[in-house]
Amino acid sequence: MLFNSILILIMRTTRRKFIKYAGAAAVSGLTAGLASYALMPSNSVADSMDSTTIGIGSFEVERYRPPDYLEFLDWLRSVSKPLSGQRIVIAMENEPFPRAMQRINSDFFNFSGILTEYELTPFLQNLSNIRLAVNTKSPTYDIFNIDGSQIATFSDDLIPPQELAELYPELTYPDFDVDGFDSIGWALSSKYPQDLIFSPYEKELNGSVVQWPQDIPIMIHFYRKDLYEKEGLEPARTWDEYYEDIKHFDNPNGGFYGAVSMAFVHPSITFEYLNHLHSFGGKIWEVADDNTLRCVMNSDEAVAALENFVRFARYSDPGSSSYSWDTVASAMANNRAANAIQFADYSSLMDNPNKSQTVGKWGYKLNPAGPAGSFTTFAGAGVGVSKYSRHPKESWLWLQWVSTTGAQVVALQDPLNNSAPNRKAVYDDPIIKQELETGKLQYLKVVKEALSTNRVGTLISHPKWPQAGAIMNSKLHETWRGYLTPREAVKTIQDEIDALGPVFTF
Known part of the structure; x- marks a missing residue:
């Protein structure tokens, strides 16, 4: 199988990190679990998982989880025990990337114990629901995604990620690579005002980051x-x-x-x-x-x-x-x-x-x-933590998880998810490289080519x-x-x- 040949390639190219998890089984039950978790189906869940939690797909796909992602999950487990059992509600557009993250949400639950409820609705309904929530300062949603064209309306209703990192240093992953986001999502989905870095404008407006990029739909x-x-x-x-x-x-x-x-x-x-x-x-x-x-x-x-x-x-x-x-x-x-x-x-x-x-x-x-x-x-959205959330700590952990390179590598192995990742390093992953050449990700080659031209239009918010x-x-x-x-x-x-x-x- 193609998957098995790719797995061999990954194990060779990341041998030191793989051995870190597999070889430590004799001394650490947790790490041994991580080693076995690297190849679990995407919707395998802990026996104790709350049956009302939304986010698990109806099919199983054997997916490889990169070593850096396993390290993040190990850290997530180490810091989230006091928050286990809490529930957060996430409002997003009902589109391929949000659905893909919903289907791998078991990763987040298994290592944090935090329950998640996804409300996925069409673009205009999602926008209306979020507008009602923020206009009434309601804690209905802990996390929501905002299209770049609408970010002016909601920029004051989000807790900027940098502020969350400063508020909760003990819950901030020390190796999180903020600079690893793709420039287009960072400029057009995360900031207000947006940085208009592409033709026909090519003008930076020096906006502030209020959310993180979700994906790169072009x-x-x-x-x-x-x-x-x-x-x-x-x-x-x-x-x-x-x-x-x-x-x-x-x-x-x-x-x-x-x-x-x-x-x-x-x-x-x-x-x-x-x-x-x-x-x-x-x-x-x-x-x-x-x-x-x-x-x-x-x-x-x-x-x-x-x-x-x-x-x-x-x-x-x-x-x-x-x-x-x-x-x-x-x-x-x-x-x-x-x-x-x-x-x-x-x-x-x-x-x-x-x-x-x-x-x-x-x-x-x-x-x-x-x-x-x-x-x-480009019509990308960002995702951020609501200023009116009663669970900002739990939401901050989820935002970091969904924004890791590893989570996006796992999501792109989903046969129902053909989104473009917002992390540059995703394209360097051996599985993704192979799929770009011979597999289901052929469309991504065109996405990369289009972005490389720097001729990208968007709606200015x-x-x-x-x-x-x-x-x-x-x-x-x-x-x-x-x-x-x-x-x-x-x-x-x-x-x-x-x-x-x-x-x-x-």
Whole structure:
């Protein structure tokens, strides 16, 4: 088996640390347990585990746990005994990475004794639930994740990780590598204001860290490689080639379409449009030297980008006007389209034989290029401890656990989790290296390539973004439906956002 060959490789490359655990069995029952735990199924749990605890998957996957991760778990057990039996509630979006961490939560429970309840809901519902909790200063949630675009709204409702480390030094892992987070998640998901380190802005705003990155979801081009190979075609490199491809594959009489898009009145339509906007040289905001923002949507570049986006509607799944990222993924899995610009995480759904009719049929490429090149959209969230939590100590331990390199290596061995890790060292793990080349993580090669271009768009968070974003979502949707021309849409967006400002501050 591939897993066994990788395990041999890991044991060779980390022999000293492995022997530390396996060889010490004669003198330490705990360490012997750790050595055996290194290869336990992900949802094996202690006999004493509370049956109401949420977080265990319904299947078993034999996974390797890296030695550094076992060291962290050993430390976790050594410091958490006084907190054993306490319960924390975690509110996160119902997406691949949170589900993967829920499925390996037995690791956290087995070594801390802390009970966890996960509340995983769709993006807008999660946002609404968290907003209600913080507006009432309720301790409902101990931990929650906040999308980077919404961080301005909630930055004052989180206990910054550095503050937690200072408050609880005895519960702070001494070898935790804060510098090991990927730069994009650190800049765009953890800080407020965000550091706009990528094109088209390339400007650091020197924000404060209020949470830690969760994962690195970016949009890439999904294409049906089986159909492209059958037709002898290469996936599109430009938007014009993409247009020709979707015309070629469009077969509405057969219930199959050239593409499927996120065109509902939902944040997903703005995220998808950003891939077009930046590739045509446009942007939503101009960031002044004094770090204030002005909307610059009423531009020829924004018009051209929107014309490009909506011309695909004719050859796209007609349900697109009611689809967000989840429903686009379902349409793809149900064999309704040949192409999509979708978040890489959703490759996990494509490869799930229980939910997909298209297992093994999707390929992944960089997004098609416009005049300014190929851009990808980042839509990552961070995760942090609520200021209103009654269990900040327990929550701080969980936040450290979920943010370790080892936990993410374990999670990526989950066949239902195709997220992109927020820790740079994950890519150096022997299992992950092997899977990148020959296994299920092929999509990650495209993610790495896209990030290496430094052409990454995102939504800039500020106090008025929820209102500005609602304007964007509505007018883009109306344009997709044909109710507005692209020129009318960008002017209306500009006018209505200006009415909120026109100058915006952080």
